Amino acid sequence: MKDQWMDPAWRGWCGTAVEQVRFRPDHAAIARELAAHLEDHRADLERLGYDRSLATERTLRAMGDPVAVGRALDRAHKPALGWLWKASRWLVMLVLAVGLLTGCSAVWNRQLPDVAAWLDPELVHSWEAYQPQSFQRLTCPPPFRTGAYTIEVEQVVYYREEELRRGNLSIDLRSRTLKFWLEGPALGENLEAVDSNGVRYTWYQYPYVGGSGPNDGHFQNAMWISVSGTEGTPAWIDISHRTAGWTIRVELPQGEEGTP
Structure with a gap:
């Protein structure tokens, strides 16, 4: 993982997990979600009195095998469903763009008042x-x-x-x-x-x-x-x-x- 925002302690584990997900456009979002979960778990342990290094070790152990976690995430982020979702977003954007152009044309074709005529009748x-x-x-x-x-x-x-x-x-x-x-x-x-x-x-x-x-x-x-x-x-x-x-x-x- 090359995300500069992520704690180095989580990069190896998160990188292994997200590599199991075939729908690559979701990798960044999944990595952020996993890192946030790791951060929350470590913070809970630190509040209980664990020092940071031990809290980090226990957090990773509690999360389990990153390959198994990644495969479970892959089943939830199937490529076919992911691309279908992206295609639907592109279609909505295209419809909105066409609607905007049509609306602009309709307004323009109604012949808005002549500004020059206002300035000099x-x-x-x-x-x-x-x-x-x-x-x-x-x-x-x-x-x-x-x-x-x-x-x-x-x-x-x-x-x-x-x-x-x-x-x-x-x-x-x-x-x-x-x-x-x-x-x-x-x-x-x-x-x-x-x-x-x-x-x-x-x-x-x-x-x-x-x-x-x-x-x-x-x-x-x-x-x-x-x-x-x-x-x-x-x-x-x-x-x-x-x-x-x-x-x-x-x-x-x-x-x-x-x-x-």
Whole structure:
């Protein structure tokens, strides 16, 4: 036994006893229990007037053969039962960890109040301050599932540049997933769009559709999509993700079907 806390008088006897126990993870606890019992017995003898060396000798003799004691302990600490107990503890820890992660995700996904908005209420309206007065909030498409993510459209804004006679669409989205190790979905060049007039929008040329790349917000990621250069008065725009296969439709204000 190498336990520095144990009286040297007990190490040989306790070491022999615990070596008989096959379930080694219990060795340290068994040694402590045996040493405590030895200490108590010796203290009782010393109170009766025995000197320390004689009390130690009588205590070891009273405890008996360490091999026999160890074998009796082995029957009480069977390896199968020991590993079953440890496995059950690990399982409980795993369940608690999953529950904690799920709980954190649930709290996070309820969108806690914006601290920046508390510190500076004017920030709440900063987006509107930089937009043309003609911008309009449109109806958001419903949330949808794609792979490991749930994606929610939080805001859709449409505004026209009257001098250029063209419209622009700005969409704020949020992806959520319990798989916190994943990056957010990649948008960007994976997007394409078409409006009710048959005009196609691509990543690499005008009229244009684009979006944010992946980010590492873990449980949730804020994303955006921008569509620029709508002409005429299309009734709607379908925005699609080429690799993930999803499509969302945005109904435009006062839209009229035109001629492709």
